[in-house]
Amino acid sequence: MAKIAVVAGDGIGTEVVAQALKVLRVVLPGVETTDYDLGAARYNRTGEVLPDSVLEELRGHDAILLGAVGDPSVPPGVLERGLLLKLRFDFDQYVNLRPSRLWPGTTSPLAGVKPGEIDLVVVREGTEGLYVGAGGNLHPGTAAEVATEESLNTRHGVERVIRDAFGRAAKRPRRKVTLVHKTNVLTHAGGLWARTFNAVKAEFPDIETEYQHVDAAAMFLVSNPQRYDVVVTDNLFGDILTDIAAAVTGGIGLAASGSINPERAHPSMFEPVHGSAPDIAGKGVADPSAAVLSTALLLDHLGHPEAAAKVTEAVGNEVAARTPGSAISTEAIGDRLATAVA
Numbered sequence: 001m002a003k004i005a006v007v008a009g010d011g012i013g014t015e016v017v018a019q020a021l022k023v024l025r026v027v028l029p030g031v032e033t034t035d036y037d038l039g040a041a042r043y044n045r046t047g048e049v050l051p052d053s054v055l056e057e058l059r060g061h062d063a064i065l066l067g068a069v070g071d072p073s074v075p076p077g078v079l080e081r082g083l084l085l086k087l088r089f090d091f092d093q094y095v096n097l098r099p100s101r102l103w104p105g106t107t108s109p110l111a112g113v114k115p116g117e118i119d120l121v122v123v124r125e126g127t128e129g130l131y132v133g134a135g136g137n138l139h140p141g142t143a144a145e146v147a148t149e150e151s152l153n154t155r156h157g158v159e160r161v162i163r164d165a166f167g168r169a170a171k172r173p174r175r176k177v178t179l180v181h182k183t184n185v186l187t188h189a190g191g192l193w194a195r196t197f198n199a200v201k202a203e204f205p206d207i208e209t210e211y212q213h214v215d216a217a218a219m220f221l222v223s224n225p226q227r228y229d230v231v232v233t234d235n236l237f238g239d240i241l242t243d244i245a246a247a248v249t250g251g252i253g254l255a256a257s258g259s260i261n262p263e264r265a266h267p268s269m270f271e272p273v274h275g276s277a278p279d280i281a282g283k284g285v286a287d288p289s290a291a292v293l294s295t296a297l298l299l300d301h302l303g304h305p306e307a308a309a310k311v312t313e314a315v316g317n318e319v320a321a322r323t324p325g326s327a328i329s330t331e332a333i334g335d336r337l338a339t340a341v342a
């Protein structure tokens with residue numbers, strides 16, 4: 001039976017993961033879950049972010065379900081870098097998969113876009129780019145301070161994520177891949193991405209391709225998101241574009257993601273796109289759908305496509321059945337979904 005490590009984390013992370021687990025236990029009875037106390041509370045209590053022994057324990061699981069990390073009581077970056085990014089990097093989760101669909105029943109903030117018309121997936125590179133932490137501060141805190149932040153891009157890293165994107169497009173009806181970068185300014189990294197894209201594209205002659213600069217892509221995600229099928233891009237561009245994609249498809253409360261190691265050499269991690277939302281934490285109003293849909297991605301990854309489809313369908317139906325303007329609690333949504341998949 002599948003062994004899942006649960007890192008609920010901070011803020012609404014704990015609230016939404018509780019609902020995701022309710023649903024998971026119904027569709028995968030007997031699933032073994034182990035809770036890991038990681039995040040702000042542990043850090044504030046012990047000073048520990050991710051002890052090596054815990055990292056090794058996590059490695060022994062089939063997958064990780066993560067809620068969110070980050071808390072106003074902890075300096076920015078401590079948990080985000082030390083816990084979340086450390087897991088993505090150490091477990092070589094280079095495919096950061098972020099699907100966005102406009103569900104029936106959801107009102108897009110975009111006029112004239114009908115449910116079903118947006119169905120895209122962003123394949124965001126997960127282990128390189130500006131996220132590697134290269135750079136530093138000279139003369140910190142002085143008037144002469146200089147800060148650098150370097151983007152690391154390797155042919156190996158870029159090629160494998162682009163190939164993954166083409167592979168995914170080949171299995172989707174529209175068979176299209178858009179490369180997003182900023183080759184007109186970031187000529188070093190952009191050149192590597194563009195050359196690699198063109199090389200991999202030659203292996204997939206029946207896949208339609210296009211290139212867009214990231215600023216234009218940000219615009220088109222709002223003005224014409226229907227044009228996208230699979231979008232492949234670097235770590236930071238992918239972070240930003242997937243919040244936009246979430247906003248135009250019903251909101252961040254519905255946006256799921258998987259941090260995937262396709263070779264299965266290490267556990268993959270499934271997590272909502274959203275964060276710990278300190279502004280609503282503890283109020284019981286966070287939408288658990290993103291966490292539940294991330295659990296569906298986890299089920300798919302572990303070889304349970306039918307259970308995954310059932311969970312995804314249940315979320316779609318629940319969203320469609322909501323009364324616009326009336327609030328529904330995190331728990332109530334979780335209960336509805338658990339009942340629906342039973």
Ligand code: NAD
Nearest residue numbers: 068069070071080252253273274275276277279280286287
């Ligand atoms: P956020 O995603 O936590 O919140 C942005 C806005 O979206 C807030 O107004 C919040 O209330 C709302 N929101 C988010 N999830 C929601 C949900 N499920 N239902 C309803 N509303 C929801 O982003 P932020 O405010 O920029 O970051 C807060 C903290 O979370 C920071 O510490 C940040 O570093 C961290 N963070 C963590 C992750 C992660 O663990 N994967 C992702 C993003 C941000």
Ligand code: IPM
Nearest residue numbers: 070080081084085239273275
């Ligand atoms: C996300 C988050 C993370 C990221 C942060 C918290 C490190 O914003 O998962 O989208 O930038 O990848």
Ligand code: MN
Nearest residue numbers: 239240243273
């Ligand atoms: Mn983000």
